[in-house]
Amino acid sequence: MPGPMDRIPILRLGDCLLVTIQVEMHDGLALALLDDLANAVVEHGARGVLIDISSVQVVDSFIGRMLGDIAATCRLLDAETVVVGMRPSVAITLTELGISLPKVHTAVTAEQGMRLLESARSESQEPSAQ
Amino acid sequence: MRVLRSETMPLRLKDDIVLARQLVRARAVEAGFSLVDQTRLVTAASEVARNTVDHGGGGTMTVELVSNDRGDTGLRLTFDDHGPGIPDMELALRDGYTTRGGLGLGLGGARRLVNEFEISSEPGMGTRVVVVRWR
Numbered sequence: 001m002p003g004p005m006d007r008i009p010i011l012r013l014g015d016c017l018l019v020t021i022q023v024e025m026h027d028g029l030a031l032a033l034l035d036d037l038a039n040a041v042v043e044h045g046a047r048g049v050l051i052d053i054s055s056v057q058v059v060d061s062f063i064g065r066m067l068g069d070i071a072a073t074c075r076l077l078d079a080e081t082v083v084v085g086m087r088p089s090v091a092i093t094l095t096e097l098g099i100s101l102p103k104v105h106t107a108v109t110a111e112q113g114m115r116l117l118e119s120a121r122s123e124s125q126e127p128s129a130q
Numbered sequence: 131m132r133v134l135r136s137e138t139m140p141l142r143l144k145d146d147i148v149l150a151r152q153l154v155r156a157r158a159v160e161a162g163f164s165l166v167d168q169t170r171l172v173t174a175a176s177e178v179a180r181n182t183v184d185h186g187g188g189g190t191m192t193v194e195l196v197s198n199d200r201g202d203t204g205l206r207l208t209f210d211d212h213g214p215g216i217p218d219m220e221l222a223l224r225d226g227y228t229t230r231g232g233l234g235l236g237l238g239g240a241r242r243l244v245n246e247f248e249i250s251s252e253p254g255m256g257t258r259v260v261v262v263r264w265r
Contacts, residue, residue, distance in 0.1 A: 024148050024151070024152070025148075026144060026145055026147065026148045027144045027147065027180075028144060057155070057169065057172070058151055058155075058169060058172050058173050058176060059173070060173050060176040060177055060180070061177060061236055061239055062176075062180060087169075088166075089165045089166045089168070089169040090169060092166055092169070092170075093166070093169045093170050093173045093243065096170070096239075096242050096243055097173065097177075097239035097240075097242065097243065098225055098238075098239050098242070099239075
């Protein structure tokens with residue numbers, strides 16, 4: 001039963017995409033987000049993706065893998081991903097679960113996350129500028 | 131172990147995994163678990179419930195408020211399915227082992243998030259996973 005709640009909205013800010021996850025993540029929603037983000041990155045030529053999970057109370061191995069897949073996919077499409085606002089209890093549980101998300105940038109606040117995306121972008125532009 | 135309260139819910143569809151998480155969280159909050167322990171228990175429930183739905187062809191989860199002789203309170207979660215069973219238990223609990231393209235951290239990871247973890251399975255008869263977290 002597809003409905004309006006089966007998609008997580010993606011906002012544009014300059015050449016970045018912003019996603020705030022405010023609903024309980026079911027598996028289908030996580031898969032749809034990967035799909036939607038990959039398409040949105042290409043459509044808008046986005047260079048950065050910021051995912052705010054400060055409202056998310058549980059990240060299990062499936063959702064954790066999805067965050068890793070989003071970062072890997074977006075990187076192939078020339079966009080960096082940063083996950084912001086992870087709750088301490090979620091970080092502790094993910095670590096105990098055995099998930100360290102090595103390829104996903106993280107930041108505590110959205111503001112720090114945006115700065116991280118900006119610096120990643122300027123680093124990647126340096127070689128061609130010289 | 132004394133059972134103070136018991137309730138059972140079906141685990142048939144992917145969406146039931148979300149309902150299972152919500153039920154376990156509600157009971158963990160009521161039982162007075164710390165925030166980190168709530169998160170551990172809900173995450174473990176999510177992992178095992180997904181196993182029940184994906185590999186066991188669906189089943190049930192029973193949530194029980196329990197106490198022991200020392201007066202500790204805990205939550206016991208029992209997951210039953212009538213699926214094909216798990217032929218090689220050691221392999222299924224090993225980190226990185228997966229048959230469905232996941233991270234393979236489901237059952238083995240869930241075991242690290244709880245105080246007690248028991249799994250029994252008979253080929254063709256189904257699988258039962260029992261986890262307990264004490265407060």
